[in-house]
Amino acid sequence: MVDIQFAWAIGSGVSLNQDLECIIDVVKRVDPSFSAVDPVEIDAHIDIARRAASENGKETFLLSAMRLFALSGNGHTRLIPNDAISVLPLRFVAIGPSVYLTAASNQFAELAPRKLLGVNGVSVKGIEKASASFLAGTPQRQRVIGPLLYAWPAALAHLGVGSVGSHTQYLLQDADASTTTIRVANADTVAASELYPRNEHGKAEPIWNHTGFVEFHHVSAHGAVLKLPSFFDPEERTFPKAIDKAAAWVDAHKDRCLVIDVRGNTGGDFLVTMPLIEAIARNTWSGGCAVVVDKFTFSAAIVFVALLKYRLGSRLTIVGEEMGDCLRFFAEGGLTELPSSGALVRYSTALHDWEAGSVDQTTPPEIARMIVPVRRLDIDRDWFSSPFDAAPQSIVYERLVKDLAHL
Numbered sequence: 124m125v126d127i128q129f130a131w132a133i134g135s136g137v138s139l140n141q142d143l144e145c146i147i148d149v150v151k152r153v154d155p156s157f158s159a160v161d162p163v164e165i166d167a168h169i170d171i172a173r174r175a176a177s178e179n180g181k182e183t184f185l186l187s188a189m190r191l192f193a194l195s196g197n198g199h200t201r202l203i204p205n206d207a208i209s210v211l212p213l214r215f216v217a218i219g220p221s222v223y224l225t226a227a228s229n230q231f232a233e234l235a236p237r238k239l240l241g242v243n244g245v246s247v248k249g250i251e252k253a254s255a256s257f258l259a260g261t262p263q264r265q266r267v268i269g270p271l272l273y274a275w276p277a278a279l280a281h282l283g284v285g286s287v288g289s290h291t292q293y294l295l296q297d298a299d300a301s302t303t304t305i306r307v308a309n310a311d312t313v314a315a316s317e318l319y320p321r322n323e324h325g326k327a328e329p330i331w332n333h334t335g336f337v338e339f340h341h342v343s344a345h346g347a348v349l350k351l352p353s354f355f356d357p358e359e360r361t362f363p364k365a366i367d368k369a370a371a372w373v374d375a376h377k378d379r380c381l382v383i384d385v386r387g388n389t390g391g392d393f394l395v396t397m398p399l400i401e402a403i404a405r406n407t408w409s410g411g412c413a414v415v416v417d418k419f420t421f422s423a424a425i426v427f428v429a430l431l432k433y434r435l436g437s438r439l440t441i442v443g444e445e446m447g448d449c450l451r452f453f454a455e456g457g458l459t460e461l462p463s464s465g466a467l468v469r470y471s472t473a474l475h476d477w478e479a480g481s482v483d484q485t486t487p488p489e490i491a492r493m494i495v496p497v498r499r500l501d502i503d504r505d506w507f508s509s510p511f512d513a514a515p516q517s518i519v520y521e522r523l524v525k526d527l528a529h530l
Contacts, residue, residue: 139176139184142461146172146188146202149459149470155485156197156453156471164194181464182208182277188466189257198260198448199422199456199471201268203321207466208275209312211291215239215270216325217418219444219507222247222270224295225327228313231305236327236510237295240302242273244292245284253282263418264447271319276309298511321467322355324387325419327510331387336365339372340517345410346380346524349373354391354423363395370402380410380524383431386443390422393430394489400427404434413440413527417507421447422454429477429497440527442504450478450497455487 147169150157157165168191175184188202212228214235222239226232239247251265254272258265272278279285286292290306297303317329324331333352340348349369356362373381381403403412412435414428425446432439453471460467473485480496504526508519 137462139179139181139463140173142184142188142463142466143169143172143176145459145461146191146468149468150191153472154195154200154453154456154470155474156195156200160194165191168194183281185464185466186257186278186281189259192468193257193259195453196260197453197471198264199452199454199469201259201469203458203467203469204275205271205315205319205321205467206460207464208277208315210271210274210315210318211276211307211309212311212313212318213274213293213307214318214327214329215273216323216327216510217266217270218325218510222273223510224293225510226318226329229311231307234295234303234305237297237303239273240294240296242279242291242293243284243286250279250282250284253284254278257282261447261449263445264421267323267325267418267421267447271315274318275315276312322389323419324389325417326387336362337369339369340520342382342517342521342524344379346382346521346527347376348382348384348520348524350384351388351396351424351427353388354393354396354427355389356391356395359392359395362392366396366399370398373399373402373406377406377408378410380527381408381412382415382442382520382524382527383413384415384520385420385424385427386415386417387419388421388424388427389419390424393423393426394493396423396427400430400434403431408438411440411527412438413442415506415523416441416443416446416502418444418447425450425500426475426477429500430493430495432500433495433497440503441500442506442523442527443502444505444507445502446500450500451476453485455490 172187172191175187185204192200192202213224214226215222216225224235224237224239226235254269255265258269276291290308292306295303320329338350342348425448452475454475455473456471458467458469473487474483477497480494482491482494
């Protein structure tokens, strides 16, 4: 990771104007993903954010900052408001082509799961269109981070979807297509971080209690599943050992259909996964080899899939839905907390171009050595697991392996 020495100093008395100075430093000096954006457009959005900061309207300021960061079109570069705002006690997640209520507190808990059809009389598609300019990255990435807005009253009002009166109204649909309308008091809020993790993984509950970096699932005599929930290991101790164990497990099951599940994997360090990639690539996989992805598959997890595709070619089947980024993006960088609002800025510092296989002066040498021209990652089979499907994970995997056996 590049060591960035930011140009701001944080004093004892802070204001939203100091937050703005931090943001301007990232946009104009630190983050190369803004290099292709018209400086006039950047300055216009900075002026909007400055007016909001001067009026001390925190939520309006955060929304203007989100729009400013979204100009880069880069999924790793964004304003993350989760730690700085309160939302209604409802967790919405984009799963497949729809948005679902997956969890809720107090009196609404028994309603989950339900498909969300509209908010305050406006359809989900209408809200997605209205919110696109506030959200970072590709359309799929926007669908990952966007559902937070459905539970944030200030954002709904900013988008023209605000409530009339003191309640927000939601139209929900159950598995039998029956609809339910609920009204939630705008004053009945919780900290957004309780329901919306900053690295959104797309699981029903905000806390995803996966059992480690590698999970082994024996499905049948013909198929085996390797689940990789995350590549992020701050201590850099457990992850390498888990990958070595996974590589040995792969070698021991080369006579089966291998399914690798990286749904919900938001990234980390793909370099550590290279022994596993080598193990997968050196086997012929007479039973077939597939990787399962979703819109929450992001960053280093996409690179993992790209390297598998580059090594295996047509021997790899990609199952699921379009992932959360394209093959050319800016990453590395890091997170910094804004001194007044408490929101987080996710900034980028380095080019990754797995589409053309090119690098520039920002690409770290250890990454540049690995860059290859993958060109494109097409989904070979559309598939997602509906929240209405109550089948255990083992059954879902078994169905998937049987389906893949007929490819």
